[in-house]
Amino acid sequence: MPLESGTAGAMEAGYYPRLVCALVVALGCLTVLSGVLQKGELPETWHWWPLVMVSASAVAFAALLDMAGFAITLFVVALLASLAGRLLNIWRAAVLAGVLVMLNIALFIYALGLPLRLWPRI
Amino acid sequence: MHDLISNLAMGFGVALSLQNIGLCFIGCVLGTAIGVLPGIGPLPTVAMLLPFTFALDPTGALIMLAGVFYGAQYGGSTTAILARLPGETSSVVTCLDGYAMALKGQAGTALAIAAIGSVFAGIATTLLIAAAGPPLADVALLFQSADYVAVMLLGLVSAVVMAHGSVLKALLMILLGLLLGTVGTDVASGDYRLTMGLDMLADGLGFVPISMGLFGLAEIMVNLETMAGRTAIAKKVGSLWPSRAVLRQAFPAMLRGTAIGAAFGILPGGGPTIAAFSAYSVEKKVARDPSRFGQGAVEGVAAPEAANNAATQSCFIPMLCLGIPPNALMALMVGAMMVHGIQPGPSIITKQPELFWGMIASMAVGNIILVILNLPLIGIWVKLLQVPYAYLFPAIIVFCAVGTYTVDSSTGDVVLMAIFGVLGYVFRKLDCEPAPLMLGLVLGPLLEENFRRAMVLSDGNAMVFLQRPISLGFLIVAALLLAAVLLPSIRRGRQEAFRE
Amino acid sequence: MLRRHLMLLGAGALAAPSVHAQSFPGAPMTLIVPWPAGGGSDIAMRLIAEAASKQFGVPVVVENRPGAAGAIGHRAIVTARPDGLTFGMFSTAGVAAPYLNANANTIDELEPLAFFGADPSAIQASKASGITSLADFVARARANPGRIKNGNDQPGGASFLAVASYEKMMNFRIQKVPYAGYAPTVQALLAGEVDSATVAIPDTIEYHREGRLKILGVSSPTRHFMAPEIPTFKEQGFDVEVGSWRCVAGPKGIPADRLKRLQDGLLAGMRTEEFATKARTAGFTIQPGDAAVTLARWHADDTLLYGILDEAGLVKARKR
Known part of the structure; x- marks a missing residue:
């Protein structure tokens, strides 16, 4: 209409x-x-990898949160995000993701008391 | 004069009571914290705190809520400078030169200038409210819908001035912002517009997901292209404290920013945002070398930060002196008063002098608390920039995603952020700046509402914008400003055409 | 201990509550407010949340879901899990909404819980307009149809419905200029941008006393407790009563035992002396009522408002 x-x-x-x-x-x-x-001048060349991976990590957050809970979602998001840079090997990226998950849980769930489910719904 | 001093003395007596200093401190700390966090803004925070204030006396309650509000303006500039994440609408402008300064290793200076500019503007505007609040409040009553349209057009034109690329592109970005601002429920008819049948768009496109995408994510995407060898955003961290030369350069900008901010703050609607954009363009116009702007000019941080803080304080003028809230946050404050049986109106000053003067005095106290609180933090913030980028940017992405989600508990907003991240990347490649778009998005709905109302009131006669002196005045200034920007670029264009 | 035992026995004899009902609510409850924090509706609901929390012994959390003239919040109530733990505010504007907005929920999709009260509407005139009394206002409006400019909500909002009702009941026609809420409307009235407005008494009484605007009358059977000097419409010869009410509603399908407990608890909370005092201080006119009272009000206003909206050519989304 x-x-x-x-x-x-x-x-x-x-x-x-x-x-x-x-x-x-x-x-x-x-x-x-x-x-x-x-x-x-012609526009600069595009770099697809960071473009795709950074957006993918944000989309992953939206796709996973309701299903997988805060902790697992954040781990995946942080891992995807690190891959966007191709600056860290997978083990370091995993450790970083773990640390970020813990920091964010402490900040958003414990300090700010936001009503977020931590673990997947069983 | 004597009255003013005795009134202020009474105000400080109220504001400096142990309970009120404590509440002011809590408000300021909370405000700074939510200002730094992307996503949660002062509005939901104040809304969450509202029930707790039912148990307090109204003066203490308002002192705390006000602290959250102006504290958030202090915190909002921090992420804008460190990571190009504007946490509040009014700190979009600070991203431009603040982040550029951080890239040059002057993050400490930028943060310090932002804090000093804010405290200066805060205290100056507090004194202005005390000295001339009631007559200034009546100025807001001179403005009608047509005049607001003209004010907003001036604000939009100022975004063209501040852009450092093509004027045409800047105009297009503003229009794109205005167009995005039409998404949502039409105020006048309640019809859903351009929502594509999505419930989440019924309230329009949110500021936070779009600014996080256009600024934050796009910046990371661009950085990662050239990041292979780079380890930290700022290789060297200059001195934390601005040198005397820098202060001398920034001070006139703070003064102008404060004046502009105090003026725009009184008007309902986009006060602090228009103020910050206008203050920036004024600096660019008066500067001897405008090309420094966008490359880390200290005036580009000092003026908008002073302006948004001055506007934050001066928007208390219509609320306290007339009982009219110029924005949603002030409406919450009026709500907090009504719970305690204080009806909004000009009689607050005479009937509740302790509330009125205590509140004003508490703003001065709060600004001092904030600067004491924030200056030592600068050292910590700057240390964050020395974290290798490989570790820093995933943290920023996670932060953006969670922050955007927390605004409305909406995963749709996070997808929106991703979409605007991609758009932001495309804009960067095409040399289109996102700041004018943000201004269009924020002012668009207000512009439309007032434009339509002005046309209804004039029975469809567009001449109303030229017949009202206030509106005509603002339109003339806007036209002159636009001409001043357009003429050189047209001339340049012609010269280039001739050269070929 | 004994008394509690007896009460349980009595309750068991009457309704045979399940184990769940005995422990109900047993978890924090959510009260959805479809309007922004700080406004009149928000304050009213926060007072109810506080009172309900004392009745049920669990926290009652207010959740503001503003937007689309209440439709977004109403949707949240209708689609909430019907476990009795989530309910929300519903008001006059919500009855009218489905006729204006195809996406809005209708009263048939909601379960009435308890009635809060109705705030009487009033008509205010700006100082610049020179209107002296209600009779003067009506005479001018009838003499020059559409010339008086009235500040009100967007179509469907409380003050819009009020002015539309006056037009129909008092037989005049004025121009309705939409504003986003009462505060901007009052400002426009003070600035003289509009000639009149149809907002509530508490929002304007101080300006009336300062002489910055004139409240022409209040359209309730008795004078407003906050403004005893303002005459009613009836005293001035116009037998017209218009107001906007607020109530609490839940999703359909709450189990009967929980529903009963919820309705009783809300009503009991609103009938306490403490609640009455607080609501009065904040400027509300309260008339606590049960679910039957609430439902009757919905149906009465559904008929009334449909007629008004239909006549104004505003019924766009669905016909009755």
Whole structure:
């Protein structure tokens, strides 16, 4: 169901988004035009590994938390995150993940008392 | 004058009682802590504390809650400087030069300047409230919907000034922010807009997941590309205490920031955020060498930090003097008063002088507590930066995920953070800055609400924005500012075209 | 000890409670408030949470789930596990919501628990408008339909429903300008941006006494205890009563024994002297009532509000 626009004196929900959208399109066209007309450098090359792994670790948190509980989830998140950097070998990454899990449990569950389930639901 | 002194003396008498100093201290410590943690902001903290204050007397309760509020502004700059994580909307600007300073090994200086700027602004604004609170409060009543629209447009234009790349891209990022701000429930009709049928979007896109993604995660992704040989963010940690030369450079910026912040704080809506953005652009405009901004200019930390703290304090003016809360947090404070049977209104000053003056005096006390609390912490924060990045960044990612989750206990928000992390990376590659987008996102809903109301009140006549003197004044300033930024870049563009 | 034993015996004879019911609640309870912390609804519910906690002997935690004019919080109540440990606030606006918003839950999806009270509505006029009395206001509104600008909630909110009710009952038409809550509405009234408003007495009484605005009347059978100087509508010749009420509701499907214990406990908590004093200090008009009273109020307002919304052309989401 499309949102109605209404009139300037009695705007409906669709008026303002369309207004902003029209401005975005107009400025977007200008930007494209200036991009075509002016010479510039090409964007830097993309590095896919950190991009994918950092997002994957955040998504893992969302996917696992309800099922696996706080501790296991955080361990996986921290492990995936370390892998994004490829700076640590797997053992060091695991130790780091363990330490981070303990620190976060201490901070968020014990110090701040947030209602988070620590272990998986049985 | 004599009245002022005797009133302040009474206020300090109240604020310096053992119980109230204790409550102020608890509030400040809590505020700093939640300011440092990404995610949990002052609003949910105050909401959680509210039931505990039922047992306290109203003055003590408000002193503690206020401490949480301005304490959070102190803490919020810490993660912005250390890890480019803006914990509060008003510390988005501090990320720019604060983090740049940290990369250059001046994290200690940046943190110290932020703290000094905050305490200076806090105490100056407290004195302003004491001396001229009631007449200033009436200024807020001069503003109508059309005028708020003009103020917000000025704020948005200031984000163009602060961007150091292409003006066109900055404008586009603002518009994108405004567009993202339209997601959620339409205020006027209650219709769900652009929510894609997702319940979690019914309340709009949250500030925390988006800023954690665009700033925090994107920064890590970019850092990791070149990180192979690097071990720590800052190889050397300069002196902790700013040199006299740096202080001399920062002081005028603090003064201007305080003035701007105090002015914007009185107005309802995005007070501290508009103030911080405007203060930054003013610094960039008055600076002899604007190209330093974004590369670690000390004024770029001092001015916005002073401005957001000044605005934080001055938004107490309409609340205390008129009983009108300019933002959600002040509304909580009014709620805390109503529980104790104090009705909001201008009579608070005459009927509850001890509450009014005690509260004001406690802000001065609180700012001093905060600076004593925070300066020694700087040494510890800076040590954190010496942890090798290989260990530091996974900690930041975990921190971001948990922090974002805690805001609404929503795993959807964490996915949103990941999406905006990827977007933030793309923006970086395309040289588009995320700060203007954040301002658009924060101000967008307020802009729309006031714009629509102004149009309803004028029966659809858009000339209303030019007919009201306040609105016209702000629009002229905004137009001049925009022209001042656009003209050089157009000229430059033409020169380049000719050269070819 | 003996008394407790006797009570249990008595209860057993009446309802034969299961082992679970004897230990109910036995765990912390959650009270969902569909409005932000610090507002009138939040304060009212926190007082109830405190009273209920004393009755049940467990902590009652207030959880604010604001947004979408209450619809998000109501959804949280409807979808909560029906174990009697989670319940929440429901109000006038919630009855109207499903007609405006296809995603909002209806009263049929909720279990009434206890009635808190109804705050009478009032009409305030700005100083700039020069309106002197309720009769003057009504005369002006009738003479120039749609010219008086009234500050109120967004469609469906309490003060919006109030002004829509006045329009229908008192036969006039004014322009409804939406604001996000009472505080911005009051500010707009003080600034003279709108001519009138339809917010509650406690939010405006101090400004009335300072002469910054004028409360034209309160639409309840008796004068408001906080503002005895403000005449009722009826005293001024308009037999109109409009108010917005608050109550406590739970999800459908709570086991009968637990439901009974929950309803009784909430009502008993609200009937204590301590609760009455605290609620009065905070400015609430309370009329504690049981589940039957609550349900009757829902159905009465469902019919009334549907008529008002239908006439205003606001019934968008579902027809009755």
